[in-house]
Amino acid sequence: MKKCKVCKKEIHGRSDKLFCSVRCKNYYHVNLRKVTSVAVEEINKKLHRNRSILLEILGKHKAQKKIPRIELEKRRFSFKYHTHMNINKAGKTYYYIYDLAWMEFSDDDILIVRKRPSDYYNSGI
Numbered sequence: 001m002k003k004c005k006v007c008k009k010e011i012h013g014r015s016d017k018l019f020c021s022v023r024c025k026n027y028y029h030v031n032l033r034k035v036t037s038v039a040v041e042e043i044n045k046k047l048h049r050n051r052s053i054l055l056e057i058l059g060k061h062k063a064q065k066k067i068p069r070i071e072l073e074k075r076r077f078s079f080k081y082h083t084h085m086n087i088n089k090a091g092k093t094y095y096y097i098y099d100l101a102w103m104e105f106s107d108d109d110i111l112i113v114r115k116r117p118s119d120y121y122n123s124g125i
């Protein structure tokens with residue numbers, strides 16, 4: 001006999017049920033959310049901080065801007081935190097933080113770019 005994932009009571013009814021009651025089901029999902037948010041909170045903070053730094057430098061309307069790498073280092077930008085990456089046809093790696101990205105233009109310079117939703121359709125990601 002199958003047992004409830006929360007209270008371990010025997011489950012009656014449909015064979016694909018995981019919980020004995022709506023109460024146990026809700027408890028499970030609330031708890032899962034709590035555990036998940038603790039685990040991702042710290043990294044999310046770093047990602048959001050990184051995005052804020054890029055946004056401050058880039059401004060609201062510019063599509064891209066080249067800056068000295070030291071400017072990001074001074075603001076304690078965390079280069080290892082990004083959401084995803086993409087290598088373009090020229091072999092350059094773009095590190096994304098949601099809709100903004102940076103690319104190591106040279107040893108000393110960083111290019112910051114804003115990806116608009118239409119860019120995603122064209123880039124084949």
Ligand SMILES: [Zn+2]
Pocket residue numbers: 004005006007008009019020021024
């Ligand atoms: Zn239960």
